[in-house]
Amino acid sequence: MSERVVPPTARQRRRPTKQGVVLSEALIVETALRLIEEHGADALSVRRLGRALGADxxxxxxxxxHTDDLMLAIADELIGRTLRTWRPTGDWRADLRDLGLxxxxxxxxxxxxxxxSSYRVTGRAYEIQAVExxxxxxxxAGFPDAEAVRIYHVFVDQxxxxGALDSASLAMPKAAREAEAxxxxxxxxxxxxxxxxxxxxxxRHLVADMPHSSYPAALDLLLSAAAARLAENRPRAARPTVTLDTSVNTAP
Amino acid sequence: MSERVVPPTARQRRRPTKQGVVLSEALIVETALRLIEEHGADALSVRRLGRALGADxxxxxxxxxHTDDLMLAIADELIGRTLRTWRPTGDWRADLRDLGLxxxxxxxxxxxxxxxSSYRVTGRAYEIQAVExxxxxxxxAGFPDAEAVRIYHVFVDQxxxxGALDSASLAMPKAAREAEAxxxxxxxxxxxxxxxxxxxxxxRHLVADMPHSSYPAALDLLLSAAAARLAENRPRAARPTVTLDTSVNTAP
DNA sequence: CACCTTATGACAACACTGTTGACCTGTTAA
DNA sequence: TTAACAGGTCAACAGTGTTGTCATAAGGTG
Structure with missing residues (x-):
């Protein structure tokens, strides 16, 4: 066996599959994502993916x-898609809030x-771009380096x-999910x-709150705390009055 | 088949296994936890667990x-163990910090x-006790009901x-984990x-920070934000000066 | 254009997984 | 002492990831 996987770029002998499909890393990743979307959470297996592609x-x-490798590729693709549609405005708090959501x-x-993929470091292109x-x-925004890294870390991990927590919950069989509510x-x-x-x-509040994601609230609390720390370090700067939507208002 | 599972309590025909073990829900849960601890993350399968118990x-x-049911039982046991050794002091912030850690x-x-088990609502005894x-x-501490629920939700989910994120990372094969660092x-x-x-x-900061858990920092930011909101609602209370410094200090 | 190399797709097999229907037997209550 | 049946066992099914071996079409070379 030794090495089956070819250095990703220089792939030339593009022999089509028995069913006439020309495989490629990109096609495989796309198909995997489509498979997940269409046929639910557990639809992704090497065999099913092969079938969907028309390949062994x-x-x-x-x-x-191995499949793990495939997951990393998918993860990076997701990061890429998220970044691609995001437009920063210059207001750090609004920008991070938007990006987080x-x-x-x-x-x-x-x-x-x-x-x-939530706990993996891909080291691939899109991930690097996101970190930067x-x-x-x-x-x-004015955070000193050490602080910037700490907040970056918390922001991303959060x-x-x-995302993984809510995804896992979402991926449960519908019946089980309703049972939990x-x-x-x-x-x-x-x-x-x-x-x-x-x-x-x-x-009353538990019944209303608990079946929903706590992420928006968590994100706003994080941004609040970060803003407060920034204000402490630069007491001269005016404290902006930020109004954050309806449900999860954190403005001072 | 219909119903194989007997209402947990009234189990009497305690026939021993071929290898002489008398099964019980508690024994199974304990053995499962031991198996996980000793033989790594993927060691838990019905077949292996049977073998470890000396049963089919x-x-x-x-x-x-099904296995999912077993996972819920394990989850509740873990909650129970966490609560059992926790002693509240009356200082809400210190208590929550301790509990979170x-x-x-x-x-x-x-x-x-x-x-x-991270995303499951067990509805079992220990979980209820934890919520209460x-x-x-x-x-x-003075949080109004709606706010208490929101912060509870964020605190627990966080x-x-x-926990799940860091566990997943910890559960990777050692080689893979080192590769990520x-x-x-x-x-x-x-x-x-x-x-x-x-x-x-x-x-410099990235290399030092990223391979470690961001949870302590995240927890402290959350508690900071909560404390700030509490102070806003009760403007009479003195606002404590928070020092976050070294890494995870939250004492006012 | 024909050839040869070899990248790449296909096949078959392995060891594993969760789950269940049918069977068998020791324990217990009558 | 006996009869019922809870609970342990067996065997099978359909699925999984992964790999060693083989076959073949594509591409560069002459």
């Missing part, structure tokens, strides 16, 4: 060492890919971690006030 | 409808269980999401300043 499953191993949405659009961009936003109504909302006073007092 | 794999289906550590101690406890801390040194730290100025300027 083992052919894919000419392009990716896009990353989260991008993850939810491809739950299985998000779950499997976000660090740039923070440093231009987006990825929440029901737990809040049927179990938590009915606990008596004498044994569980705090749950009973807030039951 | 299919026997487990007398106790759990314990939840995170608990997840890292059982990576695979954490990854699979945390809400209590927040309400006693702990679970970061190397990416920061070998790829990112070597990007030229003219094409990637922000990465180049902060390379």
């Amino acid at each position: 499953p083992s052919s894919l191993y000419r392009y990716f060492r 896009r990353m989260h949405a991008g993850a939810l659009a491809h739950p299985r890919a998000a779950v499997l 961009t976000i660090l740039g936003v923070l440093r231009r 987006a990825l971690a929440h 029901a737990v809040w109504r049927a179990t938590y909302a009915r606990l008596p006030a004498d044994t569980h006073p705090h749950i009973a007092a807030t039951a | 794999p299919s026997s487990l289906y007398r106790y759990f409808r 314990r939840m995170h550590a608990g997840a890292l101690a059982h990576p695979r269980a954490a990854v699979l 406890t945390i809400l209590g801390v927040l309400r006693r 702990a679970l999401a970061h 190397a990416v920061w040194r070998a790829t990112y730290a070597r990007l030229p300043a003219d094409t990637h100025p922000h990465i180049a300027a902060t390379a």
